Amino acid sequence: MITDSLTTQNNSPGDTSPLSLRTIISHNTLKSGVQEQACYVLLDISPNRDLPTSRLPxxxxxxxxxxxxxxxxxxxxxxxxxxxxxxxxxxxxxxxxxxxxxxxxxxxxxxxxxxxxxxxxxxxxxxxxxxxxxxxxxxxxxxxxxxxxxxxxxxxxxxxxxxxxxxxxxxxxxxxxxxxxxxxxxxxxxxxxxxxxxxxxxxxxxxxxxxxxxxxxxxxxxxxxxxxxxxSTIVAREIILTVTPSEGLTLQEAFQITPHIRRLDISGSKAILGPLGNTGRKTIVMEFRIKTIPESGVKRLARFTVEGDVPTQAKQQSWAWTEVKATISSDAEVPPSIPPVIITTLGKLAIFKMQEKAMEDLEKGNIIAATSRLETMATRLLNLGETELARAALLEAGRLSRTGNLSAEGKKKIRYGTRSLSILPKEIQHD
The missing domain is CATH 3.40.50.410 (von Willebrand factor, type A domain)
Known part of the structure; x- marks a missing residue:
């Protein structure tokens, strides 16, 4: 389900937010009576098309x-x-x-x-x-x-x-x-x-x-x-995301996936996303865990509020909000229909997280586990066509198994290379 951007208005008729929000949810329908379910939400933040693009000093x-x-x-x-x-x-x-x-x-x-x-x-x-x-x-x-x-x-x-x-x-x-x-x-x-x-x-x-x-x-x-x-393209000097899950939902983790992958620290339900350019976007993927939902019907899962410091729009509101909903069904045969962009995102994110886990294993001295993760990473990267990065992961896996250490150069190549496995804007827009 793709939700078009929702922009709220301030007291001046016709004034809209300079920010545009779109959401994609992994499951249109959730099952009632299940003890715990996972649900993923993709939130895409971009500047409004009508926003002036004059260069800020x-x-x-x-x-x-x-x-x-x-x-x-x-x-x-x-x-x-x-x-x-x-x-x-x-x-x-x-x-x-x-x-x-x-x-x-x-x-x-x-x-x-x-x-x-x-x-x-x-x-x-x-x-x-x-x-x-x-x-x-x-x-x-x-x-x-x-x-x-x-x-x-x-x-x-x-x-x-x-x-x-x-x-x-x-x-x-x-x-x-x-x-x-x-x-x-x-x-x-x-x-x-x-x-x-x-x-x-x-x-x-x-x-x-x-x-x-x-x-x-x-x-x-x-x-x-x-x-x-x-x-030189910045129109919003700072973007702040606030996540408000509904009762019974917990935000497990969140990652920014464009323009590059990074883990977000959402302290007090807020995350600083940094500046936003007039030709850019910030895309966030969030994993929610949902406790037992006893009743059928339409349920709001979460609300997302995005604030932006937009100097050219000082007299207008600088925030926008949107929310995601799902249908709760008692039908045990409801088939999941996950949008392709969510599947692609989670696949690339899994490689990034595998790199994180490999480094954690290495710090704990678990050489065998770290080596295995790097080898698995290399296979998945090859499947994505990331030949050079796959080669780097495989070389470091061999080095690790022989010496018990990674090279400083190889470690950085893997870390920054997996961070670059972000999804393309067209993958979001055309889903």
Whole structure:
């Protein structure tokens, strides 16, 4: 069952929400008298087609690792990528640049309409030195962003590193959580294999940003370009989802599956989903467990409310809601009819969760179980046509069985590769 978007109106006639919601439920009909049943709901969030697409001003800070390990091609490509970011800026954008190693240095304090040739020359003079203390750079970058934010600015940090930060991981995560509460999203980027993907993932998720794995230095420019392009499409600076299950229903788990897969932490029935672009969408899949339903009839299962901070619609409501219902039947022969997009989604999600379980097994020292999961993953990935990722999983399974460890590079390839198994927008629209 596909439910068209429901947009509520405020007190001004004709004003509608800037957000469009659609839901797909796995089961139109549920059986009464069953002790417990599972039901899946796909929620698709996109900007309303009538929403103005004028570009919001950016308040962007780059926080870049310049430690000794960045020397050579890595730092060269970072400089080139930063030059391209500077070229992309418009006069009303605010730009700041922080570099860090053992300490942080603000090379370019935040300002609008920057002198681009001068800014590029400052970037070009950066030299590698020292170790990696990420917290210092993070604090300096957040200070620049906070000091230059405006009512309609998109506040964002690109944080790039190639190494482990030591002793300040908890403080880094706490600052990222604060950033998320303050509508500052953080794109974390790791180059090579020697960085903490758990930390960078957690920081990005906490702030509503995205974590990116860059395996080769020459991909740095593309990663920066993709980020600045996405920032330029943002129409809603923050999307917050509230899930309200009906009595007898429990939300077991939730995942965002577009533009990439990530597990959602729905604390107090709320989840921060980050910014939304005018050509993008966020799709969430949720698993509900339903206790015994004694009576037949139509039952509301859950209500979903989505709030968005949309600066161009300041005088209109910035939220929308929808709900899902199912028919409760006593007919024991009711056949399940699950939409293909739900089946596809759960299949890809199963591979992502298998990767999570394999890493958990490895941490517990259960090498045999972790190896088996990776081998099963490889088979399923081949069935999806994901040959390169399947090969990586199979190679790491062999390495794990021989040595008891995964390579740092292989672990990241599997983690970030399975995250990219998101469903396509057309799969949702045409279901």
């Amino acid at each position: 950016l308040n962007l800070c780059l926080v870049l690792d310049k430690s000794t390990s960045m020397q050579g091609l890595r730092l060269q490509q970072v400089k080139e990528a930063t030059h391209q970011i500077i070229d992309y800026l418009q006069p009303n954008d605010t730009f700041s640049l922080v570099v860090f190693s053992d300490r942080a240095e603000v090379l370019l304090p935040g300002q609008k309409n920057i002198d681009k040739p001068l800014a590029k020359s400052v970037v070009s003079t950066t030299q590698p030195s020292g170790g990696t203390e990420m917290l210092q750079g993070l604090l300096a970058g957040l200070k620049e962003i906070q000091g230059n934010r405006s009512d309609d600015s998109v506040n964002h940090m690109i944080l790039l590193t190639d190494g482990q930060t030591y002793g300040d991981e908890d403080d880094c995560l706490a600052q990222a959580e604060w950033a998320g509460r303050s509508q500052v999203s953080i794109s974390t980027m790791g180059i090579g294999a020697d960085w903490n993907e758990d930390l960078l993932d957690a920081m990005a998720n906490a702030s509503g940003g995205v974590s990116t794995y860059i395996d080769f230095p020459r991909k740095i420019v593309d990663a920066f370009k993709a980020t600045i392009t996405e920032l």
